[in-house]
Amino acid sequence: MPELPEVETYARYFARHALNQRIASVNVIDERILGEVRKETFVRKLKGCTFTSVRRHGKHFFADAGATWLHLHFGMTGDLAYYRDTPPRFAKIVFAFDGGMHLAFEDVRLFGLADLVDSPDDFIRERGLGPDPLDRAFTPKRFAALLEGRRGAIKSLLMTQEIIAGLGNLYVDEVLYQTAIHPRRPVHRLKDAEVQTVFATIRRILRESIARQARDAELPGAFLFHHREVGERCPRCGGTIRRTVVFGRTTYFCAKHQR
């Protein structure tokens, strides 16, 4: 489930297992997972290299391979698997390291992406991505400035990667649920205090989720996360959970306490 907490968890997994080992071979099992780079170039530039560090910005992951950076986006169903013998069923790219271990980038639906970039910073700038909400430079003031002068639904803005990078459908619903704001509320109708609460809640929820390694079962039971079902009882106020569509995405909210 790749939103920011999941990608952060993958980044830590990658760093824990796949750094400082020489890449003996690169197997691109399905070329459709590649972005701009050609298969031959992808293999040639990574074979023999060593990943030395990782970075994450929003839902984008980067690994330093020396002369180039591996760039991964996990789409809807991307995942990583470090293993010795048996590749995961939906492996699309496999890196084999000296010593016999492997790292697979797997993705059932192929909405993910693997590519090479010269510089993550340039990529982030060229793509126009907004700040990462866990970055130090992301302050309450900056957040308020990002929303300034906009008129769309709060959910739409929080989902837009060019405004804030990393939140997706589930976590935006979670943030608005916990701040008692209706997903369709126009952003210019938010009070200053509410904007500050949204800022603080984004950071708290992301940190809590990362601390639990973004595993569904370990997220607090009071999270909307566990109650995404029409007619479900809201654990916070006893109201009824409803479903609607905002920004083209299925949206769950409590009809009673989210206004």
Place this chain on the structure above:
DNA sequence: TTCCATGTTCCGCA
């Protein structure tokens, strides 16, 4: 069989 899905992009319209 039908519907739905944690993401992104592109097009048309207001």
Place this chain on the structure above:
DNA sequence: TTGCGGAACATGGA
């Protein structure tokens, strides 16, 4: 310019 609805992409699972 901004915002939004809809469609498309590819595929498994309920």
